[in-house]
Amino acid sequence: MILFENVRFLDTTLRDGEQTPGVALTSEDKVAIATKLDELGVNVIEAGSAITSEGERESIRAVVAEGLDAEICSYCRIMKQDVDYALECDVDSIHLVAPVSDLHINVKLRKDRESVRKMAMETTEYAKEHGLIVELSGEDASRADLEFLKSLYSDGVDAGADRLCFCDTVGLLVPEKTGEIFTDITSAVNAPVSIHCHDDFGLATSNTIAALRAGAKQAHVTMNGIGERSGNTSLEEVVMTIEWLYKCKTDINTTEIFKASRLVSRLTGIPVAPNKSLIGGNAFTHEAGIHVHGLLADTSTYEPIKPEIIGRERKVVLGKHAGKSSVTLALKEMGFDVDDMQLHEILDRVKELGDHGKKVTDADLQSIAETVLNIQREAKVVMDEYTVVSGNRVTPTASVKLRVDGREVVEAGIGDGPVDATVDSIRKAVASIGDVQLEEYHVDAISGGTDALVEVLVKLSKDGKMVTSRGARTDIVMASVEAMLNGINRLI
Known part of the structure; x- marks a missing residue:
């Protein structure tokens, strides 16, 4: 088996991502994000949950109407009513979610295993009869009895399910256990299996990679890793891990990653943490003089990849850690030509601002340089x-x-x-x-x-x-x- 061969991506930014507390996307927002995800090259876009409201159905229909290359999907419970609403939206597929842990079956649904099995099979058959692609998903699968789960999956395939999904609903997996589970499941069932992780312990990406290495064929992801509680698996992290750490190709257009990230952040109102891997504000930003000196010689000294690969630019910021290399580079970009004495004077003033806890902005540096060089510039x-x-x-x-x-x-x-x-x-x-x-x-x-x-x-x-x-x-x-x-x- 070739590692990570033909890995597929189901993006649930518009469904699980929108369940982030405080996020509510309009139809226009959903269409804009879906269009960008399609440009990225994701295989499936989970556009929402059709049962939610008429407004949600309008949004899903608006995404479908764009005629995107990606398969458009709606989340459904194991109820025929949910499937009917999905059919009203003319989606290609449904993500049919069945609770599979005894905790969810007994406490949340107040049912037993066999009742859930019966509901899941009847709903799968109903959806297939109406021409839908079905991805049958086990909710809270990481706390389920594995033998029951495998039997449910096998019955689901017999009922017509096209794909299966294992959900680590509250992020309890570790990579070693994930590998064992997916080696077992993928050899026991006759359908592609997806992995859907949450990041409660910060292991969503690691667990997703472990599942894909052990035979999973599709990863459920969100842009920027947004989602309920601590979020979902980050699309950008999984893609770049596969491409750059494992040296395997995906079909994702990586140069559009940062644009997609900024769009999702702006429309959801969820800022990206500065130290977030790959897409955070600091990921390709440098201040320390020794780092900038190394970058000027070879950017790989302090960068794992070139920022252009994900559609970003390198940035040098100034503060108390700045050195002559940093200031020289910044001044050059601004078009200033300084001698050694002027450079030292500018550097001293930059460090003074930094020592007072200030972030030295571009406008600050320009003002300092113009003062030292005695340049009078009238504001436009x-x-x-x-x-x-x-x-x-x-x-x-x-x-x-x-x-x-x-x-x-x-x-x-x-x-x-x-x-x-x-x-x-x-x-x-x-x-x-x-x-x-x-x-x-x-x-x-x-x-x-x-x-x-x-x-x-x-x-x-x-x-x-x-x-x-x-x-x-x-x-x-x-x-x-x-x-x-x-x-x-x-x-x-």
Whole structure:
């Protein structure tokens, strides 16, 4: 057997991922994510659970209507009613989930094993009679009696199930045990078996890889590893582990991974942790001078893969750990030419900011360099005045008067809050000089009390170029304005 041959991916970002507390996707959101997942090359997209609501069914139908290459799937319980709702959505397949541990059978369903077996077989046959592909899944399989599970799977195949799935519902597997279980199951049943893991103990990727090595043919994954509690198996981790650590090819278009990650993060409102493997903000970001010095010689000294492989870029940030190599590289990218004396002066000022616990943004470095080099630069975008209206009975609205390249521009915007409305109005006001996107927004209180000084850090992008900048005021809206304008002026 060739390791990881023809591994398939079922992505459940739109179903299990949406079950992340606080996440609710619109039809437009689901279509956008599904389209990007299809571009990635996943085999199956679990678009939702048709039984949930009419709104959910509309979303699933909208995904189906896109005519994507991927198989579109709906989650179903072992009930004919669920299958009927899935049929209404015109999906290709169903993920038919049967509780298989005695804990779930007796406590959750208040039934016995044979009743569950009967329900699962009848629902499988019903779905097949109506032309659906069926993936019969054992919920809480890692706590089930293995012999009962295998017999249920075998009966499911006899009833017409096309695929089977083993669910580690609360993340209790370890890789060694996973390997033993899948060696046993895959040799005992006559259908492809999937692995569906949760990350409660941080082992979802390891267990998924172990299952695939032991004969599983398909991995259930989510983008960014989102999902209930601690989340599901990360698509990006499994794909890149197979491709780069095991040197086996998948059919996933890896250069689209980071774009897909950012899209899912933005639409779900779930930020990616900075230290998240591969897609976290720090994954290809370097500060320490000795690391940057090594990178300049050979990027593989401190990077396991080139960031371009997953659609990312390398970034050097500055702080108290920065060295001459870091500052020289950053200044070069900004177009500054400095001598040794000027370089040391700039480096000292950067470290001083770092010693005070500050993150040194691109705008900070530019300001430091221009001061040391005695460069006078007039800002192209200047705030004259702004007004914000917000309250419990009004939609937050902001109006701004800016000078853009010497021209007076007045714009208004609305948002979820006063900051969002102000940012919207600024973006509209500067549209004539480019489409500026707010990629990240972060706020910290520097001092205590209701009059606290707040620091706002923003990451802005325009035409593929990205900068970071800051603003610090006692007024969070003004701090946000300051950060936005600093970044916009840096971008242009």
